Amino acid sequence: MTQRSGSEGSRYVYDSFDAASARIEANERVAQERWAALDYRLGQIDAVLERLEKRIWLGVYGVAAFLLAQMAETLLRAAGN
16 A cells, blocks of 8 residues: 555545456355355255155055955954954
């Protein structure tokens, strides 16, 4: 920074402004926020998929239990005759 002789005021009036680096920093902050938002959304999607998987397995076990009960009932009826 160059020395000012007796002048008062903001140092930003006299300092040079590097627009290119400010633009790069702003783009980096935007990219960082986008990655954070993407990571958050992927976490939500992962949680939804886990819940869906649990529901599917519950349905599979329910169907298997139903079929086993039907088979046991058929065997008991056949043994009773």
